[in-house]
Amino acid sequence: MTGFFRRLYYLAHRRRLEDELATDMEVHREMSAAAGGTPLGNTLLLREEARDAWGWTWIDRFSQDVRYAIRGIRKSPGFTLAAILMLAIGIGANVAAFAFFDLMVLRPLNVRDPSTLLRFHRRSPQAYAFALPYPEAEFIGSNSRTLSALLLVNYTRVAVERVDKQVEAHFVSANYFQELGAGARLGRLIEPAGDGKPGADPVVVLSEGFWERQFGGDPQVVGRTIHVNGKVATVIGVASRDFGGLSMDDPALWAPILQQPYFAAGSKLLTDFSVESPGVQTWGRLRPGATPKAAEDELKLLAGELRSQHPTGIWENESLPSEPGGYAQSLMNGNSRGTGAEVKSKLYPMFALLGTLVLLILAVACANLGSLLLARGVARQREISIRVSVGAGTSRLIRQLFTESLLLAILGSAAGLALGYCILRGLMTLTSAPAWLNVVPDWRVTMFALAVGVASAIFFGLAPAWQIARQRHRSNFVRQILVAAQVAASCVLLIVAGLLGRALDHTMSTNPGFDYDRLISIDSGLSRHGYSPARARAYLDALEARLQALPGVESVSLTLLPPLGRGAISGGVTVNGHDIETQLNRVDSRFFETMKIPLLRGRGLIQGDTGVVVISESLARAAFSGQDPLGKKLDFGSGLTVVGVSGNARLTRLEDSDSVEAYMPIEPGDPPSLHVLVKTAGRPEDLAARVASTARAIDLDVIPDIELVKSRFERKLKGAEYSALAVSLLGGIAHVLACLGIVGVVAYAVSQRTKEIGIRMALGATSAQVLSIVLRQFSRPVVAGMLIGGGAAVALSRTLRGYLYGLSNLDPVAYLATLSLFIVTIMLAALWPARRALRVDPLRALRHE
């Protein structure tokens, strides 16, 4: 038996060994007394000292503290409930935020071996793109030695028979399901052996949701033929619901990527090198032993090798940086591409902001609980003095009081974990997140909840414990700091909530720089059907002519990027050494008129323009600061002359008031990718069906996707509404907590000074004077808290700029409105308990004590 196990043995047999020790010592005393010795000392203390050698006395003390704490908690259920509720709110908000972070960044996707997946994108000194041209991906897949498999996905929309809207389809490499370890709900999935060969029979795999919605969950669906984009295909199976694949969307169906040209007649996806090709999102599976760095090095070499065969397809100095591919985060980078430096991920600043907001809630809850504990400490003054007088040391007392806080914190953590789960679950349902995103707390989230609980126990428990144990309740300093902290934290939350609410209101009442109300957007997806530019031009000319002939159509225009659509092209212009990230678009001459974007200076684009650009007012200001921009050069990869300045119109980044735009003429290669915008005279809903049938009639192989820009706008607003709602909820809770805190401390102050108030009233003090005695001590911390909170909100809201839909982050209305709401409610919260001071009966108060 080693020393450690012997120790454990002593722990396990503590009771018996203690008794034996006691007998030994008793016999010792008897014999010593018989021999005429005088026994000295306290038997119990001596015994405890002897037991100390076993090294387990701390357990006794600790369990004593815990038992005592449990008794204390059971004795005051009201206080306990209030404390746990407050902690649950504070911790729950943090748990929800962390669980979201966990879900996006830390928790691997529910696929086989997520840790060896890498996601690749293209990068050169001049440009970047998240999609790879299929031939490049194919080349890498068949030549890479560091990657055992390359998984390719092409997201596209297709028309399915008897389904009135286009549905999301994912054309995937044949190894996709096998590599990701997906299970079939019914039938089989796409397999590399049969479906991966050229000339294989066209097949599709349905998603479980789509199968239930459209096929009523019919088990006979396997083997049936359906029409996709008018082409016959056999349903081979249904994928299980918990398979999400490598995408945040819930696709309706999957099909082998080699069959993409069959479904999208004429598609050149498999051969097209150009960056305009929709391309494929590319994941690689690392071979055992290979590192991401080695894979990146190898892929860079492969790209160079391929460039010697296809000098125009592959960029000069092209590299393929990787990021971990097995996490939800890697699914967030959609189809963006652009020139200059990559757009920095907005994910981390967003998490930082969210983290700050929820920490503030926790701070309010802890400060509140701290003052509650202080007040309770006063009520326990007698008990504590007794414990001190029977010999409890300061450290023992603090430990005891802190154990109580810790116990509360652990209960609060458990409640917070449950609440956090409910919050996240609710948000996921509200935002219709994919079903496979599993929000059940994992060990990380559980540990986080516990850690936050312990940390808050330190925050809310230690200072009051210290103060109580040292019997210095009269000092108001800690109390005032706690009030100031609560006021400051809830002030920040309320202001941020106010800003988001105002921004929402602002977006709904002002226009985003263009008219979205009466616009229909048509995406014919000609590039998916392999239209050549000339053929696409003919198609678009015919479509434009027919649409213009429709009664009720005001104007028709072509644009590369549809307003509020999913794609984005960004370009970096370097002006005086700093990069301006610009939203680029290529449009025809009627675009500004159709979109109702005003031209402020110079001219618009005219047919046949080349080498010119129309820039938004915001870009003009950012790039030329006050100088006349007309005739100046701007360099987006190639030098362009500014011919006009348009109003600001946030077509791609509605929420970001800092976004700047530039419009260029349509280029000869663009037509297959263009979208058609139709401006209607009346309600666009009335015309949508006519527009759809007109567009459909031009080429029976092409099934255009028709959407009202208005509904896209509303969808975007929904997101803003959710965040405003969530932050308002946080702010509201923090505010209520802070008000409750004020009620508590003022009520306490009144009860403490009853006697003094009585004397003053007897001497003829007026009501105002009495109130000022009670409230004076809180005016300073409240004012200080509001100043700190306001300042912090100003600093914090800078990061919010990109989400405020054009509202200034210093919007005076938001600040004034929230601050005055704050002042009024805080005053009410303070006055309500203070009224009691006025009702003090001087006679009774003097007789008190």
Place this chain on the structure above:
Amino acid sequence: MPKKEMPAGALTLLILRVLQSGPMHGYAIAQRIHVLSSDQLRVEEGALYPTLQKILLGGYAKAAWGTSETNRKVRFYSLTPAGRKQLEAELSEYERIHDAIQTVLRTA
């Protein structure tokens, strides 16, 4: 009466040495040290029992029930093989230090 406090570790050594002559209960250990030291050393309860616990925990001695001369059930402590080894080690350590101190005292 002890003139001074015993040096640290000395009590362990004494207890182990006393136990070498056979199992003994707590009071007997204290008495024996007292008698053998010609009444110079006196071991108090407050020191004896914590040290005994450490010896037990170290596995140098084990306790067994027996009956005292006053006919009480009490635990008798006896050395284990590990305890004998420990005693030897501590003895030689003690002698080493003792010699060293003596050398300093004589030559300084």
